[in-house]
Amino acid sequence: xxxxxxxxxxxxxxxxxxxxxxxxxxxxxxxxxxxxxxxxxxxxxxxxxxxxxxxxxxxxxxxxxxxxxxxxxxxxxxxxxxxxxxxxxxxxxxxxxxxxxxxxxxxxxxxxxxxxxxxxxxxxxxxxxxxxxxxxxxxxxxxxxxxxxxxxxx
Amino acid sequence: xxxxxxxxxxxxxxxxxxxxxxxxxxxxxxxxxxxxxxxxxxxxxxxxxxxxxxxxxxxxxxxxxxxxxxxxxxxxxxxxxxxxxxxxxxxxxxxxxxxxxxxxxxxxxxxxxxxxxxxxxxxxxxxxxxxxxxxxxxxxxxxxxxxxxxxxxxxxxxxxxxxxxxxxxxxxxxxxxxxxxxxxxxxxxxxxxxxxxxxxxxxxxxxxxxxxxxxxxxxxxxxxxxxxxxxxxxxxxxxxxxxxxxxxxxxxxxxxxxxxxxxxxxxxxxxxxxxxxxxxxxxxxxxxxxxxxxxxxxxxxxxxxxxxxxxxxxxxxxxxxxxxxxxxxxxxxxxxxxxxxxxxxxxxxxxxxxxxxxxxxxxxxxxxxxxxxxxxxxxxxxxxxxx
Numbered sequence: 001x002x003x004x005x006x007x008x009x010x011x012x013x014x015x016x017x018x019x020x021x022x023x024x025x026x027x028x029x030x031x032x033x034x035x036x037x038x039x040x041x042x043x044x045x046x047x048x049x050x051x052x053x054x055x056x057x058x059x060x061x062x063x064x065x066x067x068x069x070x071x072x073x074x075x076x077x078x079x080x081x082x083x084x085x086x087x088x089x090x091x092x093x094x095x096x097x098x099x100x101x102x103x104x105x106x107x108x109x110x111x112x113x114x115x116x117x118x119x120x121x122x123x124x125x126x127x128x129x130x131x132x133x134x135x136x137x138x139x140x141x142x143x144x145x146x147x148x149x150x151x152x153x154x
Numbered sequence: 155x156x157x158x159x160x161x162x163x164x165x166x167x168x169x170x171x172x173x174x175x176x177x178x179x180x181x182x183x184x185x186x187x188x189x190x191x192x193x194x195x196x197x198x199x200x201x202x203x204x205x206x207x208x209x210x211x212x213x214x215x216x217x218x219x220x221x222x223x224x225x226x227x228x229x230x231x232x233x234x235x236x237x238x239x240x241x242x243x244x245x246x247x248x249x250x251x252x253x254x255x256x257x258x259x260x261x262x263x264x265x266x267x268x269x270x271x272x273x274x275x276x277x278x279x280x281x282x283x284x285x286x287x288x289x290x291x292x293x294x295x296x297x298x299x300x301x302x303x304x305x306x307x308x309x310x311x312x313x314x315x316x317x318x319x320x321x322x323x324x325x326x327x328x329x330x331x332x333x334x335x336x337x338x339x340x341x342x343x344x345x346x347x348x349x350x351x352x353x354x355x356x357x358x359x360x361x362x363x364x365x366x367x368x369x370x371x372x373x374x375x376x377x378x379x380x381x382x383x384x385x386x387x388x389x390x391x392x393x394x395x396x397x398x399x400x401x402x403x404x405x406x407x408x409x410x411x412x413x414x415x416x417x418x419x420x421x422x423x424x425x426x427x428x429x430x431x432x433x434x435x436x437x438x439x440x441x442x443x444x445x446x447x448x449x450x451x452x453x454x455x456x457x458x459x460x461x462x463x464x465x466x467x468x469x470x471x472x473x474x475x476x477x478x479x480x481x482x483x484x485x486x487x488x489x490x491x492x493x494x495x496x497x498x499x500x501x502x503x504x505x506x507x508x509x510x511x512x513x514x515x516x517x518x519x520x521x522x523x524x525x526x527x528x529x530x531x532x533x534x535x536x537x538x539x540x541x
């Protein structure tokens with residue numbers, strides 16, 4: 001006897017959710033992004049208890065749970081060292097660039113934590129330990145990608 | 155004082171890239187029915203349900219409500235727990251807490267995902283901070299790839315070393331009829347020749363996207379022994395979440411959340427030399443390089459010794475500490491179920507129900523979960539009832 005399940009057309013239905021969001025950056029993060037946009041400076045701040053220099057700056061230290069004061073700010077970079085990276089070969093519409101490009105964790109001069117960003121070229125010279133420098137975009141609107149990318153120096 | 159708790163039954167679907175024959179609720183039902191059958195219970199015997207997945211993979215919120223006819227949660231205490239990749243260990247540990255508290259005797263933990271229903275990268279980037287990390291460093295593969303490149307740089311590990319891990323997982327999966335990659339073996343050369351996705355990760359180095367579900371029944375000490383001939387006792391659990399920002403995690407060190415979770419769980423379970431004390435491990439290794447580095451964080455071998463430990467065959471079936479007899483995450487990855495499958499498979503090993511993938515005479519088994527932004531769960535199971 002035939003089983004209807006062998007015959008039935010198992011359907012799938014297509015749908016898409018496109019939802020606009022408005023994310024609050026907060027005062028601390030806003031000060032950082034405004035400095036990127038208006039002064040092409042990379043700001044950081046320092047935990048008053050453990051001394052960790054955070055970039056981007058934080059309102060409080062996640063480890064110590066201490067508030068970071070308004071006077072604990074400093075400028076870091078714009079140069080730093082790549083501590084880890086990947087070169088993206090598989091394209092995806094959500095990625096900021098067409099492939100290939102690189103994501104890297106960069107230890108900016110003067111900071112104690114890594115800074116995640118992109119490198120657009122220079123693959124043959126990209127390895128952990130290379131020095132890089134932030135290159136700012138010409139049009140800046142208060143986003144992390146106001147830094148256009150990092151360029152390899154050596 | 156917490157009550158002693160054991161796993162008395164497990165169930166899972168036959169995992170596939172796409173299960174068009176069932177919707178999510180029906181797929182959950184398959185795993186639940188199999189778990190109940192495994193311990194000869196009916197849904198009427200279950201006192202509470204903990205269920206989890208990653209909502210954004212199907213874009214349906216509140217699985218705790220819409221799936222009740224499949225999960226068995228109609229008019230029962232049910233809770234949804236979702237923590238990204240660790241969802242499966244979170245539902246297991248939450249079910250354990252339910253029973254250990256003394257408030258419930260028999261609790262069902264469920265993890266599931268229908269990965270075929272969305273774009274995995276599109277869904278997973280919603281785990282990243284939209285202001286700081288999402289547009290300058292995103293997706294599951296790139297963050298793992300940066301870890302891999304840092305590990306290779308520090309210890310001289312190679313793409314071939316990683317491929318040896320991938321080979322082990324795929325080879326073991328041939329013993330597991332439930333594995334997504336069952337019936338699809340690969341050779342070392344095929345893994346090495348697969349396309350590059352994000353250097354150094356190739357297609358053969360990364361987990362698949364899977365439709366599947368898993369369910370596990372937890373029972374209190376006084377009922378567990380009556381219901382199961384050989385229950386798998388919970389000896390220890392530990393949870394460590396570390397992420398605040400992607401850049402804060404130093405990829406040049408070990409996986410800190412796993413090191414800390416393991417340290418706590420090993421102390422609670424009396425594990426002194428993990429490679430000797432565990433008979434089997436079901437580890438959440440989403441990609442091949444984790445199989446080199448994270449076994450160091452778990453203390454199976456010293457820092458930088460992962461590749462040699464793998465090539466020596468210690469983690470193969472018949473080795474000192476077989477890792478992932480099921481084929482692991484790289485052979486089956488229905489994300490909300492993935493970490494629960496690690497717990498279920500470790501329990502299967504303790505209960506001696508592994509069939510072709512059974513490691514002989516398992517007394518102590520390790521399961522782990524890994525998620526989101528570098529956090530870790532550890533679960534230790536044993537044949538002996540804890541003191």
